Amino acid sequence: MxxxxxxxxxxxxxxxxxxxxxxxxxxxxxxxxxxxxxxxxxxxxRSKDDLLFEIYRLLITAQAADMDRIIGLGLPAGETVREILASLVSSTAERVDETAVFVRELHRLGEERMTDFRAERRRYHETFLAVVEKGQADGEFSSLVPADTVVRIALGVVNQLPMWFRPDGSKTPGQLAGEIGDFVLAGLAA
Structure with missing residues (x-):
């Protein structure tokens, strides 16, 4: 804190x-x-670069903690995917300036910070991937599209939010989260 x-x-x-x-x-x-x-x-x-990294660290730490909390609920894979996406979309949309700043300025991080950034991003990706793979293995999700492709598409959509989402736009973060969750789950339907 x-x-x-x-x-x-x-x-x-x-x-x-x-x-x-x-x-x-x-x-x-x-x-x-x-x-x-x-x-x-x-x-x-210590520097403006440290401040830039802290903006990102606070966001990803909160998002990862929320994902871990959701997975800890032990919900079926479909509900888990929906909740993870709802949380991720909402937190990204609600903090769209922070996300936009970080995405736009990411290239400014030094090697050590980029290593930290990639490790956090990879952990998030791999945790979400494990949920989709389990849903496919259990037959809850279709295996037509490989799990890694599903996760890349879902996270890619969220990563693009800072480019087009506007807090004063026609959709609330909650509405958008629901629609993106519906889209991903429709693509995973068994």
Missing amino acids: SSTTEQKIIDAAVRLFASQGYDATSVQEIVNAAGITKGALYHYF
Whole structure:
């Protein structure tokens, strides 16, 4: 859990990175927008890159914890897939600026951060893949499309949300989550 000051820094950075881009945003602008001192920012983050990574880390950590919680419920595979997608779509849509900033600025991470990013992304992918594979093995899902293709398509759709989803658009995150879940499950129907 982050402190109030740390959260103010993150919120200010997200707003600025989303509106004017990472390169165009100075540390001083983040400090001013957060209403803190530079010393306070550097107390929590060694660099602007660390701040960028923290934006992503908070999002993926919450998404992974929610996926683990859903899997822990022991629901049938179809309900598990629906709940995972609903959670993922909702959290991505509700935090669309954070997701967009990270997707757009991902290339700025150094080798160590990219390694961490890939490991978290792989764990999420492999956990979701195991749910689909089990559903196919148990006959709940069709095996017509390989499980890894299903997962890549489903996660690919969610990864594209920051490109087109607008919080003030015609669909709420919940509606969109339901529709994407319906689409994926229709493709998996036995």
